[in-house]
Amino acid sequence: MRAVVTGGGGYFGYKLGCALASKGASVVLYDMQKPIWEIPSGVVCVQADLRNYHAILAACEGADCVFHVASYGMSGKEQWQKEKIESININGTRYIIEACQHHNISRLIYTSTVNVVFGGLPIEDGDEESVPYFPLDKHVDHYSRTKSIAEQMVLAADGTPLAGGGVLHTCVIRPPGIYGPDEQRHLPRLAKLIERGLLSFKFGDPTAKVNWVHVENLAQAQILAAEALTAKKNYIASGQVYFINDGEKYNIFEWLTPLFERLGRWKPWIRIPTWLVYSSAMAMEYLYLAMKPIVELSPVLTRNEVLNISVTHTFRIDKARAQLGYRPKKFVFADSVDHYIKSRPKGRNHHILLKVLIVFIVTFGFICVSLGFYGLSVLRSLRERRY
Numbered sequence: 001m002r003a004v005v006t007g008g009g010g011y012f013g014y015k016l017g018c019a020l021a022s023k024g025a026s027v028v029l030y031d032m033q034k035p036i037w038e039i040p041s042g043v044v045c046v047q048a049d050l051r052n053y054h055a056i057l058a059a060c061e062g063a064d065c066v067f068h069v070a071s072y073g074m075s076g077k078e079q080w081q082k083e084k085i086e087s088i089n090i091n092g093t094r095y096i097i098e099a100c101q102h103h104n105i106s107r108l109i110y111t112s113t114v115n116v117v118f119g120g121l122p123i124e125d126g127d128e129e130s131v132p133y134f135p136l137d138k139h140v141d142h143y144s145r146t147k148s149i150a151e152q153m154v155l156a157a158d159g160t161p162l163a164g165g166g167v168l169h170t171c172v173i174r175p176p177g178i179y180g181p182d183e184q185r186h187l188p189r190l191a192k193l194i195e196r197g198l199l200s201f202k203f204g205d206p207t208a209k210v211n212w213v214h215v216e217n218l219a220q221a222q223i224l225a226a227e228a229l230t231a232k233k234n235y236i237a238s239g240q241v242y243f244i245n246d247g248e249k250y251n252i253f254e255w256l257t258p259l260f261e262r263l264g265r266w267k268p269w270i271r272i273p274t275w276l277v278y279s280s281a282m283a284m285e286y287l288y289l290a291m292k293p294i295v296e297l298s299p300v301l302t303r304n305e306v307l308n309i310s311v312t313h314t315f316r317i318d319k320a321r322a323q324l325g326y327r328p329k330k331f332v333f334a335d336s337v338d339h340y341i342k343s344r345p346k347g348r349n350h351h352i353l354l355k356v357l358i359v360f361i362v363t364f365g366f367i368c369v370s371l372g373f374y375g376l377s378v379l380r381s382l383r384e385r386r387y
Contacts (some may be wrong), residue, residue: 001025001226004063006050006096007070009033011184012111012215013086016067017349018167019219031070037182042225052090053099060099065107065226068096068154073143075185077298080289081141089146090153097157099167104164107229109222112153112174114211114243114315115144118331122205127316128241141154141304151241166344169229172241173221174315180215180331181339185358190256194265201270202253203277210252213315214331218244224324236323243315247328249364252309258334262341274310281306 003020007013014037016339017027017045021042029035031047039045048055050070060066070092072078073085093110100108119134133152139145151172157172163318177186221244228237253268260267284299320326 002028002063003067003226004028004030004060005067005069006030006092006211007068007111008045009035009047010069011180011182012178012218013067013069014034015180015215016069016219016222019216019223023140023223028059028063050095052085053095056095056098056099057102058117060096060103060105063103063105065229066096066100066105067109067111067222067226068093069111070208071111071143071147073141073146075189075302077288079299079302079304080144080285080292081142085142085146089143089150093150093153097153097181099234100168100375101160101162101315102156104162104166106162106166106169107226108154108157108168108170109225109229110151110170110172111222112151112172112241113140113144113147114174114176114313115139115304115308116148116151117241118308118311118313119144120311122311123313123315124209125316126243128243128319131315140307141302144304155239155241167316169235169238171225171229171237173218173225174243175213175218175240176211176245176315177213178215178218179212179333181336182343183215183336183340186337187259187340188344191263193301194256194260194263196300199253199256200266200268201272203272203306204269205312206251206271208251208310208312209249209314210255210308210312211249212255213245214329216247216331217328220328221324221326223324224320228324240321240323242324242326243317244320244326245315245317245328246331247317249314255333258337262337274306277301277310278303278306280385286367371379 003025005013005017005027008017009031013029014035017029018040021040022029027043029043030048032047032049034045034047048059061250072088073081117131117134119139123131133148136148138146154170154172156213157168160168162168179187221242225237227233229235257267281301281303287297317326377387
């Protein structure tokens with residue numbers, strides 16, 4: 001197999017490329033940035049933009065399978081770059097579909113997210129048939145909205161004709177948060193939130209649970225999905241979506257216990273109202289947008305993150321087990337935490353801490369003023385009713 005992995009410079013794309021190469025595949029990792037890890041034999045890196053259609057065509061020539069992992073806008077400051085998010089997540093996906101059709105590539109596996117169906121309302125043990133898409137206009141973040149649109153584009157392309165004959169077979173993988181050694185997004189961000197004291201308290205439903213997926217389990221599911229898009233497997237995965245996780249569910253604060261311990265911090269025990277945390281996150285987002293022309297301060301906590309922490313959203317993997325033969329291995333989160341603690345850069349950036357302090361002061365002031373105006377409006381309303 002000759003496979004192209006978009007987003008191959010990122011953590012999961014790289015790990016998937018390595019897993020494919022270990023099985024004898026010829027792999028192209030397509031990304032703007034080269035991976036920071038060693039490139040194994042049988043893997044070639046192509047540095048190009050997903051919005052460059054001609055570069056995509058060149059990279060996909062001769063391939064028989066594409067794993068579309070690349071996306072933009074999941075976290076940090078990039079969440080508010082709406083035009084870039086749309087051009088990469090939607091237009092980039094359209095280019096990938098067109099490249100498959102042009103080059104007679106019959107298999108396309110799209111890496112989506114559980115957030116295409118989750119937007120803040122509880123979901124317990126949801127499955128692919130019973131859980132609908134969350135309304136596009138109700139998403140609080142542009143990333144989830146564009147991922148939903150792109151996923152539906154990929155599914156709509158299933159069964160479309162290829163230039164040289166035959167048809168395109170597509171499927172979608174929906175993972176939750178990814179963890180594993182050297183993971184570069186979720187674990188470092190959670191560690192920063194803990195060190196800054198932003199997870200020193202609990203909020204949300206105390207019984208809320210979520211799923212996680214180890215990078216090796218996610219790679220396993222992707223490779224099985226590619227096999228399930230062949231005649232040998234009767235194209236069983238064609239046009240299908242699959243929730244993929246470790247097969248277990250956790251309370252986020254219990255799940256993070258090893259991280260609190262390794263960082264030398266107390267587990268949170270004070271509970272505060274979720275509405276207050278959500279309001280603070282909203283204020284931080286508005287503050288970021290207002291101050292962006294002057295200074296770029298990353299929002300410490302976003303509304304989407306608050307919802308993901310405070311509300312149950314778990315999903316069954318029965319369909320992946322039955323149709324793909326998916327069998328998640330058992331992993332211990334503490335192992336990934338230990339690896340992170342040993343390998344992360346030493347020292348603290350005091351400028352960052354100062355920025356965080358400024359954000360907190362201004363945000364707190366914003367909330368106090370808002371609550372003050374709200375209180376005055378209530379008093380005025382009561383006074384008018386009285387007279």
